[in-house]
Amino acid sequence: MKIAIVGTGYVGLVSGTCFAEMGMEITCVDTDNRKIDSLKNGIIPIYEPGLEELVKRNVEEGRLHFTTDLTSCLDDVEVVFSAVGTPPDEDGSADLKYVLDVARTFGRHIKKYTVLVTKSTVPVGTAQKVKAAIREELDKRGCDVEFDVASNPEFLKEGAAIKDFMSPDRVVVGVESERAKELMTKIYRPFMLNNFRVLFMDIPSAEMTKYAANAMLATRISFMNEIANLCDRVGANVDMVRKGIGSDARIGNKFLYSGCGYGGSCFPKDVKALAHTAREHGYTMQVVEAVERVNELQKSVVVEKLQQSLGDLRGKVVALWGLSFKPETDDMREAPALVIIDRLLEAGAEVRAYDPVAIPECQRRCAGKAIYYAQSPYDAATGADALALITEWKQFRIPDWTRLQAAMRGNVLIDGRNIFDKEEAAAAGFLYRAIGK
Incomplete structure (x- = not known):
């Protein structure tokens, strides 16, 4: 079975790679030439455990391809998944520009029955807009090619996305025809041989479910x-x-x-x-x-606890453990660390930060800001008046308390994820404060 996936961000790349791993022939499409060139050379633009190995294997075995041109593969595929971004506008609404761009390209070039499946998270009613955009392009061509639209929202957890995709607890699919339902059943049956948990429903309900x-x-x-x-x-x-x-x-x-x-x-x-x-x-x-x-x-609670413990933060050195919004990813979109860093710098504090994988992303997002990026957790803690844990990476869970105490100038420990043992920290001489304890 041949499938095209438009968008090689988190959802598109994971989905395409996992479909290929299951034996399908997948073409991943993106307008970013540099990203596509990197993927062809085995360079993965995101951090996700296990993904790099899967991409390389499926490229080598000829099941996973990358291109910047959707039209180059449209004649061959049965299904096109749209996994492009839907960034928020200033009013909080989802920007559907890229979703509708895919729909228009689809409508301009399809020559046979094909299903366009929206995998991006989109508001209720988007499928009707997609359908109208396709129909408009077909009318311009004077064509009456049959097509269907469907909704297949993703429920992947960053850091566990491959497991979630390969062994899903459920797959939600919104369809309008039996023909589309049969195709989507064919795609997902290999993932659920023991227990077929595809929930078919109308498209608005699928869009709302996500x-x-x-x-x-x-x-x-x-x-x-x-x-x-x-x-x-x-x-x-x-x-x-x-x-x-x-x-x-x-x-x-x-x-x-x-x-x-x-x-x-x-x-x-x-x-x-x-x-x-x-x-x-x-x-x-x-x-x-x-x-x-x-x-x-809530993103300001850590800074408030630091102020309660240290008083005026001007001239104080604060170490941050963790920058990504959660462990096992370098994703810092809407990460609490970004708010905490800004609040600390505004208060006149010096920030020393460490994260196992998200430092390059933080450097990009916080370009020009006076942040010391440490080589290790204990490097970050060197000379610090306080340490704040922001992301609960496993390697932070059992610190060497003696080494940490020796590295720090002060003894304030703010546990932003409630992972440390209070008695242990106190016995090591730390003034321990958590969230709700």
Whole structure:
């Protein structure tokens, strides 16, 4: 089976590579010449565990191809996946420019029945706009080529994307015809031989499912951050509260961890877009809008705790462990670290930062800012008055307390992800502060 995937960002590259790994012939398309040249040479533009090896193997075995020209492969493929970016506009809405560009190219050049599947996260109603754009281009050509549109939102977790794609807990597909349903069944059956968990539904429901899922997860995080902030004020321990409520089968224990806020390419953007879609239809989603407000405030909690512990931050040296929005990725989109760095620099503090993979990305995003990028966690801590853990990379979880104490000038430790043992840290001489403990 031959498939084209437009967009070689996180979703497009992971999807294309995993489809190829399952034996399909995949052509990944991108307008960025440098990115395509790099991919052809085995250089991966994103960090995702296991991805580089999969790309190289499938390129070598002739199943995975890269090009800048979608039209060069349209005659051969049965399905085109659109995995282009949908960046947020200033009002929070999703920018559909690239999605509609793909639709127009598709409409200008298809010569036989082909399905265009939207894999990008798009607002409800996008499929109708895509369909109209294709039909408009076909009308200009005076053609009546049959086609279908479908929605197949992704639910990949950065850092575990390959496992999620190869062994999904469910695949959501919105279709309008049996013919499209049969093609999508053919594509996903190899991934689910033991338990076929493709949920077919109408396209608007599929589009809404993606936003609803991310908004629900973001809500749980913001809710627990609110509980943690109250725990700080009343003397409760949020870890105990989490265990207590997570034991309730109606609630469960996933996504109940408090910290210094969520970031990434999905939750912030999708929460904003869902709220904007509601406003466009004359409805205000009070809970969803509160989730976003809580999260933005939470990104400043670490700095507030530093100020409470150190007082005036002018001239103080603060070490940051972790820069990416979560472990096992170099993604810093909407990362709490960006807010924390800005707040610290504005307060006159000196910032020493370390991350296993995200330093190049931070250098790009924070170009011109006075940040010392360390070679190791203990290099970052050298001479620091305080250490703040921002991203819970595994290598930070059991620090050498003696070495850390010897490296630092002060003893303030702010645990922005609640991963350290309070008694251990205190016994090593640290003034330990966490989120909600």
